Amino acid sequence: MRGGHVGFVVIFILLATAGNLSGEFAGDYSKLSGIIIPGFASTQLRAWSILDCPYSPLDFNPLDLVWLDTTKLLSAVNCWLKCMMLDPYNQTDHNECKSRPDSGLSAITELDPGYITGPLSSVWKEWIKWCIEFGIEANAIIAVPYDWRLSPSKLEERDLYFHKLKLTFETALKLRGGPSIVFAHSLGNNVFRYFLEWLKLEIAPKEYGRWLDDHIHAYFAVGAPLLGAIETVKATLSGSTFGLPVSEGTARLMFNTFGSSIWMLPFSKYCTTDNVYRRYFSGGNRKYHHAYHCDEHELKSKYSGWPTNIINIEVPSNRGNEVYPSVVETPQTNLSGKECGFPTQLSFSAREVSDGTFFKAIKNYDPDSERLFHLLKNYTMFCHLKFRSYHDDPILNPLTPWERPPLKNIFCIYGVDSKTEVGYYFAPSGKPYPDNWIITDVIYEIEGSLYSRSGNLVEGNPGATSGDETVPYHSLSWCKNWLGPKVNITRTPQVGRSESEKVNAAAIPTE
Numbered sequence: 001m002r003g004g005h006v007g008f009v010v011i012f013i014l015l016a017t018a019g020n021l022s023g024e025f026a027g028d029y030s031k032l033s034g035i036i037i038p039g040f041a042s043t044q045l046r047a048w049s050i051l052d053c054p055y056s057p058l059d060f061n062p063l064d065l066v067w068l069d070t071t072k073l074l075s076a077v078n079c080w081l082k083c084m085m086l087d088p089y090n091q092t093d094h095n096e097c098k099s100r101p102d103s104g105l106s107a108i109t110e111l112d113p114g115y116i117t118g119p120l121s122s123v124w125k126e127w128i129k130w131c132i133e134f135g136i137e138a139n140a141i142i143a144v145p146y147d148w149r150l151s152p153s154k155l156e157e158r159d160l161y162f163h164k165l166k167l168t169f170e171t172a173l174k175l176r177g178g179p180s181i182v183f184a185h186s187l188g189n190n191v192f193r194y195f196l197e198w199l200k201l202e203i204a205p206k207e208y209g210r211w212l213d214d215h216i217h218a219y220f221a222v223g224a225p226l227l228g229a230i231e232t233v234k235a236t237l238s239g240s241t242f243g244l245p246v247s248e249g250t251a252r253l254m255f256n257t258f259g260s261s262i263w264m265l266p267f268s269k270y271c272t273t274d275n276v277y278r279r280y281f282s283g284g285n286r287k288y289h290h291a292y293h294c295d296e297h298e299l300k301s302k303y304s305g306w307p308t309n310i311i312n313i314e315v316p317s318n319r320g321n322e323v324y325p326s327v328v329e330t331p332q333t334n335l336s337g338k339e340c341g342f343p344t345q346l347s348f349s350a351r352e353v354s355d356g357t358f359f360k361a362i363k364n365y366d367p368d369s370e371r372l373f374h375l376l377k378n379y380t381m382f383c384h385l386k387f388r389s390y391h392d393d394p395i396l397n398p399l400t401p402w403e404r405p406p407l408k409n410i411f412c413i414y415g416v417d418s419k420t421e422v423g424y425y426f427a428p429s430g431k432p433y434p435d436n437w438i439i440t441d442v443i444y445e446i447e448g449s450l451y452s453r454s455g456n457l458v459e460g461n462p463g464a465t466s467g468d469e470t471v472p473y474h475s476l477s478w479c480k481n482w483l484g485p486k487v488n489i490t491r492t493p494q495v496g497r498s499e500s501e502k503v504n505a506a507a508i509p510t511e
Helices: 003-020 070-075 077-084 125-133 152-159 161-176 187-200 205-215 231-237 248-255 276-281 296-300 325-329 350-354 357-361 368-377 473-482
Strands: 033-037 045-047 065-067 099-101 141-143 180-185 216-222 271-273 292-294 311-315 344-348 380-382 385-387 410-416 420-428 437-446 449-452 488-493 502-508
Touching: 033 161, 033 187, 045 077, 065 077, 070 077, 077 248, 152 161, 152 187, 161 180, 161 187, 161 205, 180 187, 187 205, 187 216, 205 216, 231 248, 231 420, 292 296, 344 357, 350 357, 357 368, 410 473
Parallel strands: 033 141, 033 180, 180 216, 216 410, 311 420
Antiparallel strands: 045 065, 045 099, 271 292, 311 344, 380 385, 410 502, 420 437, 437 449, 488 502
């Protein structure tokens, strides 16, 4: 569900279900605060450097808008990229320019303010406007922007983001006299999940549940990619422009330097890691390598529970198996028609994408694959700068299924019945990096069926319906696994869409 529809959907569901909130709140509902955790690319970034841009009348000075200033992007794209890109190995800034997230509500309302660009880049503006019209006080709405380019561990290491988020909840309680309602959109849900796990190691175990009850009254998960998002794969291999006036190759070059580039990779619901929280407080070694394991359902499942294989990719076969050693680790069913001189098609499930098998398989054909595998599995120290990979994160492996958060009220809100991408076919383009892959076909889910880009019906394991155009239904609806004996389901036409495109809202009761 796109950001422009977030406000209308959330406020509608909030008003419609306010009387159904469980978990008794002994106080005035006007004392509640709303804390907004924005999604990917939904926070303004501002320059924190002085950068002279040759051959352009526009330079970058401290506090100049970087994300998003389309004027500077068009007139000085190379300078703009220096302010946006990070070192892909340690997540440090470019040596000529650095950017930092803006603060306050203005950082998440319109990314590129202006008469023309403002409405096109509006994210939370309409939602905040609605709140004002309903008489919500200014100090009752709190935005917690973050640098969406960073991995979760780097967010805390560089910016102390989760420490600040904890203080935000505590300040809101002291200021307003009541707990907060969390509104998280897209990647913001992944951020909130990490915060809940981080909090377990910051306060005493006996105080954890009490802290949550005191500070969080309800959680609205809006368009949450609970099992990942397929479009992350497309952005990683061929580039996703986000509607910007740049080439897909340039977008890919930038995206793959972000530590967050694989935070929303699709993964298997059957694979988990050991419980860090339990091991830590039982006297286990905090530096112990996380055990990543899959249950028997993963072995029996053809597509890791997803509708189809996430990636089907052609690679040259005339160089032999030794040029992509991970093929030995890949099931033989992954190979189709391997003959000398002809390309080999490899297929990869969600598990094989998220555990690094895919990136190992193409490492001799793509220079980004080694860096992406590094983000997934390697813990390194570079010039005294630590970077913790996703699978070795001491707080949480984000590429594992999320169990129900121990919160009083949870509302899972997502769009359905829209044409949504669920799988890709890639082939070499014959061009140099970063344009070395092209998409030859796309698999879509459409209201319970799978179709190719040409409109042909495709075999697979489609869900009951389709997703929200960006995130597949399989991922959005994972929160249904949190359902207890009672649940309220609301289904309504999505604002700004046809009546056939709906929004589901599941009110998850207290355990």
